[in-house]
Amino acid sequence: MFALVMPVPQPDNPSMHVPASDRWTAVDLDHLPENGLRYEVLNGQLVVNAAPKPIHQWMVRELVRVLELAVPEGHFVMLGVGVLIGEDEPIPDLMVCTGPIPWDGRGIPAEQVKLVVEVVSRSKAVTDRLVKHGLYAEGGIPNYWRIETRRFKRQLPEETLPVIFGHVLADNGEYEGLYRISAGHAVTIRHPFELTIDPAILMP
Structure with a gap:
């Protein structure tokens, strides 16, 4: 997987959509081609990601299975969908949100998202650990x-x-660490909902 930050194209380049200002917005994503790449807007920059590796998707799928058995009624597990935070639209590997879901919308409004999850890959490590961490906190998402x-x-x-x-969102608007679970240890957590998990089950 690779991540590429794209500058705003020049108006004389007809091959690419030109945003209305010097910053990309979530609305601009509607004008980009559906070509198998994943487009995100992070702090006004367009970030282009290639398709993830099989191991990454396997882990995401296994986590979806675990979460779907644990989420409370009225909560939904979604993957590959953007979170609307102001004019930005990061795409977490998966999220838990509450309805009603805007099925035909651009993404899920941040106020409906209760948990976002990022499975860190080598090419997106800085983005997953720092950039998105800050954006999710800015959007008021309570759990990361x-x-x-x-x-x-x-x-x-x-x-x-x-x-x-x-991580849980503290009163100061920043995330603080709540738990750290390594493979081989089955731990019961009670926030954001009760769940017993051993990270080892995510591996093939």
Whole structure:
């Protein structure tokens, strides 16, 4: 998987949609081609991602299965859909949201999203750990999970991958760590809803 930040194209380049200002917006995504790439708007920049690797999608699928058995009534697990945060539209690997779902809309409004999850890949590590972390907090999304799948800085010697980092939005508008679960340990969490999970089950 790769991530590419695209500058705003010049008006004399007819091959690409030109946004109305020097910043991309979620509305601009409606004018881009459906070509198998994933387009996001992060802090006014267009970010283009190639299709993820099979292992990434396997882990996302397994997590969807786990979450669908645990989410309360009236909550929905969605994947591959953008979150509308002002004029930005990040696309988490999956989210848990409440209805009513705007089925024909551009994405899911941030106020309906209760949890976003990012499975960190090598090419998007900075985006997943820092850029989106800040955007989700700005959007007021109460829970953010980051799943590390490769060796990472400050990984503990006894930790086995993957590792789930659970964050909750604090009163100051920033995320604070709530739990850290490594593979081989089945842990019951009670926020944002009760769930027992061992990250090892996400692996093939």
